Amino acid sequence: MAKTIIISNRLPVQLQISNGDITAVPSVGGLATGMKSVHSGGDSLWIGWSGLTDEEIPEELVPKIDSALAEHGSSKVNLTEKEVDGFYYGFSNRTIWPLFHYFLEYSEFELDSWETYKAVNQKFADAILEKANNEDTIWIHDYQLMLVPQMVRAERPDISIGFFLHIPFPSYEIFRTLPWRREVLQGLLGSDLIGFHTYDYERHFLSSVRRLLGLEVSFNDIYLDDRVIKVDSFPMGIDYKKFSDAAKEHSQRTEDQKSELQKRLDTHKKSAPDAKFFLSIDRLDYTKGIAKRLNAFEYFLKKYPQYKEKVRLIILAVPSRSNVPQYQLLKREVDELVGRINGELSTVSWTPIWYFYRSMPFENLIDLYTSSDIAWLTPIRDGMNLVAKEYIATRTDKTGVLILSEMAGSANEMNESLLINPNNFEQI
Ligand code: GDG
Numbered sequence: 001m002a003k004t005i006i007i008s009n010r011l012p013v014q015l016q017i018s019n020g021d022i023t024a025v026p027s028v029g030g031l032a033t034g035m036k037s038v039h040s041g042g043d044s045l046w047i048g049w050s051g052l053t054d055e056e057i058p059e060e061l062v063p064k065i066d067s068a069l070a071e072h073g074s075s076k077v078n079l080t081e082k083e084v085d086g087f088y089y090g091f092s093n094r095t096i097w098p099l100f101h102y103f104l105e106y107s108e109f110e111l112d113s114w115e116t117y118k119a120v121n122q123k124f125a126d127a128i129l130e131k132a133n134n135e136d137t138i139w140i141h142d143y144q145l146m147l148v149p150q151m152v153r154a155e156r157p158d159i160s161i162g163f164f165l166h167i168p169f170p171s172y173e174i175f176r177t178l179p180w181r182r183e184v185l186q187g188l189l190g191s192d193l194i195g196f197h198t199y200d201y202e203r204h205f206l207s208s209v210r211r212l213l214g215l216e217v218s219f220n221d222i223y224l225d226d227r228v229i230k231v232d233s234f235p236m237g238i239d240y241k242k243f244s245d246a247a248k249e250h251s252q253r254t255e256d257q258k259s260e261l262q263k264r265l266d267t268h269k270k271s272a273p274d275a276k277f278f279l280s281i282d283r284l285d286y287t288k289g290i291a292k293r294l295n296a297f298e299y300f301l302k303k304y305p306q307y308k309e310k311v312r313l314i315i316l317a318v319p320s321r322s323n324v325p326q327y328q329l330l331k332r333e334v335d336e337l338v339g340r341i342n343g344e345l346s347t348v349s350w351t352p353i354w355y356f357y358r359s360m361p362f363e364n365l366i367d368l369y370t371s372s373d374i375a376w377l378t379p380i381r382d383g384m385n386l387v388a389k390e391y392i393a394t395r396t397d398k399t400g401v402l403i404l405s406e407m408a409g410s411a412n413e414m415n416e417s418l419l420i421n422p423n424n425f426e427q428i
Contacts, residue, residue, distance in 0.1 A: 014051035086116025125151035150190030243393035279372035283320035384409035
């Protein structure tokens with residue numbers, strides 16, 4: 001039977017080894033959350049990196065790891081520490097991620113990382129070729145694997161390949177600064193269908209294909225040799241029912257059934273019934289505008305002191321890419337800002353910011369969504385931003401306010417929210 005093979009850098013679960021045993025924890029992040037629902041609904045295999053390098057996996061645990069992954073319909077690509085360094089922390093997250101989010105000043109162009117990116121993309125392609133039958137559909141995800149479509153196409157010219165980019169595709173003027181811009185485009189053009197979150201990203205991509213490769217482009221078709229490649233926008237959604245059902249279930253819980261976090265949230269609500277919770281949830285990433293948001297919150301409290309003790313900002317910042325220097329600096333900046341603002345403005349009965357630097361289980365995420373009056377999401381650039389959609393899905397009593405950055409892909413669809421320009425401090 002034909003199957004769908006999903007390929008992404010990370011698998012839907014991350015493996016951890018403790019006391020010689022394997023545990024699988026769900027991966028956090030937009031791609032994993034979104035694609036999990038597709039994966040669990042049909043006949044599919046997910047290929048990706050397990051989160052453990054070859055050096056971290058003792059030989060005797062390999063069969064256990066393979067069977068733990070098989071339980072989740074997954075199969076792993078093995079990567080050494082050096083490969084993870086060059087491919088993931090290097091080219092993917094120090095070159096492509098900042099460049100595609102318009103952080104040109106953070107983009108590093110290192111030949112070594114590019115070479116590792118190519119070699120690791122070939123490893124992913126080989127893993128696909130090993131598992132795929134000709135009638136299968138190959139669905140490749142995201143900026144870490146942009147060369148894989150052409151690598152698979154070269155060996156299996158007739159197989160169906162789709163590619164989806166979860167981050168913005170930048171304008172030609174930005175993309176052209178990449179030394180390996182033609183190779184990246186040629187890699188992507190191995191696909192039959194290339195998807196983006198928004199029409200703008202699609203337009204930027206087509207413009208780069210036309211100008212850098214000189215190919216014929218008609219509407220959203222690209223003509224390459226005897227093939228026609230379709231390009232389109234597919235704004236990614238969420239598993240709405242999962243979030244709204246969870247919210248309904250939470251609202252019916254008895255005191256005993258509530259989580260510790262929910263009990264704490266309730267206590268604070270009861271002690272100040274007209275106080276409001278602002279919520280912000282992001283991976284700790286410089287594209288998400290977390291530091292600006294904190295500065296704006298402080299500014300708001302100083303400019304409108306009547307809101308002191310009336311509002312509280314709950315920040316859930318999920319650890320991310322902590323090996324990359326910019327992320328370490330950001331972590332320090334956010335820690336310091338939270339410390340300074342709380343130090344300056346707290347009273348005996350009120351702390352303005354509750355800061356969680358960790359990943360929370362799904363059930364606590366729902367507690368936060370359903371207890372917060374305002375979701376405050378102000379990324380500087382964001383491919384889509386699923387948190388905005390999840391917040392709305394959990395507002396089953398139809399209350400709540402969404403303040404959303406114009407620079408998030410989701411702003412194109414959610415224009416009933418309060419849209420702000422994240423670079424306009426007063427507006428935030
Ligand atoms: C990339 C693009 C695009 C967050 N904290 C926890 C947790 N999450 C889940 C949320 C949400 C996901 O992570 C975050 O998704 P986003 O879309 O907001 O952002 P990225 O991770 O940057 O995702 C983005 C996305 O891909 C999809 O294409 O929208 O623009 O950057 O689903 O619920 N989940 C749990 N605990 C947490 O602490 N369980």
